[in-house]
Amino acid sequence: MIEATSQSQARTATAARAERRTNWRTLLLALHSTLMYIFLYAPIVVLVLFSFTTDSFGARLTGFTFSWYGRLLQDQRLIGAAWNTLEVALVSTVLSTIIGTLMALAMERYRFRGRTSVDALLYLPIVIPEIVMALALLAFFAFSFGIIENITGRQLKMSLTTVIISHIAFSISFVVVVVRASLKGFDQRLEEAAQDLGANAWQTFWRVTFPLILPGIIGGALLAFTISLDDFIISFFTTGPGTSLLPIEVYSQVKRAVTPKINAISTLMLLISMTLVGLSQFVQRQRR
Amino acid sequence: MATESAPLGQAPNSSLDTLARRERGRLFGLLFPGLFWLIVFFALPLVVILLYSFLTPGPTGNVIWKFTLDNYITLFTKDLYVNAYVRSLWIGLVTTVVCLLIAYPLALYIVQRSPRWRNLLLFLVLIPFWTNFLVRTYAWMIILANNGVINSLLQAVGLPRQTLLNTTGAVLVGLIYGELPFMVLPIYASIDRFDFTLLEAASDLGASRARAFLRVMLPLTMPGVAAGSVLVFIPTVGQFVVSDLLGGAKVDMLGNLLQRLFTRSNPPNWPLGSAMALVFMLVLTVAIIFYFRTTTEEDR
Structure with a gap:
């Protein structure tokens, strides 16, 4: 499914030249992409983290427990x-x-x-x-x-x-x-x-x-x-x-x-x- | 239904009648189960709601076999329904535009990495898309809730709590989050096919960076943009889980009304719901055709 069809070498070379010329643009793109990955993963991290909390409202990380997984089984x-x-x-x-x-x-x-x-x-x-x-x-x-x-x-x-x-x-x-x-x-x-x-x-x-x-x-x-x-x-x-x-x-x-x-x-x-x-x-x- | 058949590889030979008949039988055997299933359990159900949409709703949620156009008239005259259409299309549009604006630079960045990084970064975009939609929406509930993660952080630094959940903004965030990968993938594919030397050529001919982007790169990557937009727009407009969980009862979208008309309201009104679903499908189709027409015109 994810297959990067790499194109000609020439393109990479040109892209590299363009990159050097506009370093700050790449930097901005990199910053944007980093934020995007945080946006994509923060909810998942929060979700997993709060499955171990001892707070029964699931609002604070008050302590670590496996008990919620135990309750699933019941x-x-x-x-x-x-x-x-x-x-x-x-x-x-x-x-x-x-x-x-x-x-x-x-x-x-x-x-x-x-x-x-x-x-x-x-x-x-x-x-x-x-x-x-x-x-x-x-x-x-x-x-x-x-x-x-x-x-x-x-x-x-x-x-x-x-x-x-x-x-x-x-x-x-x-x-x-x-x-x-x-x-x-x-x-x-x-x-x-x-x-x-x-x-x-x-x-x-x-x-x-x-x-x-x-x-x-x-x-x-x-x-x-x-x-x-x-x-x-x-x-x-x-x-x-x-x-x-x-x-x-x-x-x-x-x-x-x-x-x-x-x-x-x-x-x-x-x-x-x-x-x-x-x-x-x-x-x-x-x-x- | 299949009267003429010939295997693709071989030229049809008229003298070999039995062979042709056997091929026809084989084709029928291959096609029949799928065709049967799709006609009975996909096409026929659509015919049933088409039929229902012209019938009269009964007092107990039943359907009375009396032809009427009232359902369609209600849809186009009652504010509740007209507003739901307008709101859903509007939310769909905003979601699509925001997804486009944030996905394009991300896709561009991924394309410009080395092949190894490219695969990894693309894979990372895909993973959340493979997880359950409900689970992803629920994650935003804990983040945005009144005693949720963001408000806890705000309180910790001494700021007042904010109402984040049950707002249109929350619904938009949930939708954008859920649909973003659908926008990134097609755009990535079309940028990957884009020949970057064309940008050099444009600037050699005196075009500014912005102009080169708008006149060369954007038109040539338009197929990806168009495909991504449609992939995001369709499921967004038909949403009811995200608007239900993140919008509370405050942000009513088409999906919420449809759900209520079919299951919750007292009594249920299937004829009106059927009409609503069909008009929704029609509006969506027209919007998409219109969109593809304008984007392909820009191509030239």
């Missing part, structure tokens, strides 16, 4: 919500990765009528405001549950299933984008070579194509997993009463009262996100 609601979040993230990641990979193959390897429309349909979930999508899904579920009840008499309710369905609808597009990128740099002659050597389509896919695009698929899956773990808005509107997810639980606790316990759970969530980023960076480095 909060059954929070733990239940964490398991729900994990379940949703795992199921939706697996399904959206499979569906998205298939779709990426179709979009990259075939020309067909309506391809541009499918492309548009794929990009819409990325650009549409999340809250509009969330409300539309809420309305859709209520609407179709009403119809189902009228026809079959069965009463369906919003639950983890509706959250999973919604997360998949949201994640497919992101998986497709990432997997398509890995298919673009793919040398198709390798597949032709395999087929010339007598491999059928199935063997060619599993022995040649799949291993080569695997880093892209893993990248897409990690993205889908992170999006699902972090999602608040869509989960908030598509979950049922009584089924909470971690971000929703944090939101409702924050609305009630600010305590260092929320800092503790936030710090843990922070650690998980960072581990995932580290993992995806590692996978991408393996690719090179």
Whole structure:
């Protein structure tokens, strides 16, 4: 993801000359950038620091304690919500990765009528405001549950299933984008070579194509997993009463009262996100 | 839906009919699950709110199947809703402009570092973006609260407390903080592609630094600026978490009204909420098209 495509040496030389000439400009830029990094990291540092404070209002650093982390373990609601979040993230990641990979193959390897429309349909979930999508899904579920009840008499309710369905609808597009990128740099002659050597389509896919695009698929899956773990808005509107997810639980606790316990759970969530980023960076480095 | 299909690598061979049919079947198999999911769980829900937006709200929060345009009329005539649109767009605009002004110099600085530093600095911008939005917003709550970090520091040096939380300023800070990486990345990418010798050329031809920047560098890095602005603007206008947590009930944005219309208000009003969401999407699309048109004109 972060790949500095270094340009020609000539540019660096010119830039260096310009830099010497306008030293104070660089200094100003450096100062600005330093302030920006402080702006970016100060809240995170404060958040982590105050998860260890003994002050129960979380306003002062009165002493050091691990007790807030201990209390997390006693909060059954929070733990239940964490398991729900994990379940949703795992199921939706697996399904959206499979569906998205298939779709990426179709979009990259075939020309067909309506391809541009499918492309548009794929990009819409990325650009549409999340809250509009969330409300539309809420309305859709209520609407179709009403119809189902009228026809079959069965009463369906919003639950983890509706959250999973919604997360998949949201994640497919992101998986497709990432997997398509890995298919673009793919040398198709390798597949032709395999087929010339007598491999059928199935063997060619599993022995040649799949291993080569695997880093892209893993990248897409990690993205889908992170999006699902972090999602608040869509989960908030598509979950049922009584089924909470971690971000929703944090939101409702924050609305009630600010305590260092929320800092503790936030710090843990922070650690998980960072581990995932580290993992995806590692996978991408393996690719090179 | 797919009637003609041919693998990209090979030329379609008309004599091999069975092969063509098999390819078509394969394409259908690849496309079907995703297409099905996106149509049923993405396109159809949008159709449902389009339908709802023309129906009548019932007294218990239900929907009455009677066609009406009242929802749209209410949106454009009641101050509460008109103001929410104007305020949200305004907050979105301010957030985007401030992000742009602080992200551009930062991106420029990163580009001018050595490759190793560049990767590290860029990575450091990305990390906060990978953390949960709610967590980031909560961090600002502790900083800005009445007995929060800033006020504690102020008191420690003998200054009076300030009301920082539950203000428009707090909402703006939270939004800028949350969206900044979205602005830095595209701008970084386009500055990285920019040929700095062009600035030399401009100054050799007698242009001042400021002029060279405005007439050469800015237009050529405009694609990044445009992409970043849209990436920041869209989620900002639709926010309800940041305005809810940092603005209290005082800073009502579209997202807050939408949330209330669908879940909180007594009774809920889904038809009006649906109309509001659709108009919001439309306004946003028009704003973005308009923006891209003006920025590409500047390109020439």
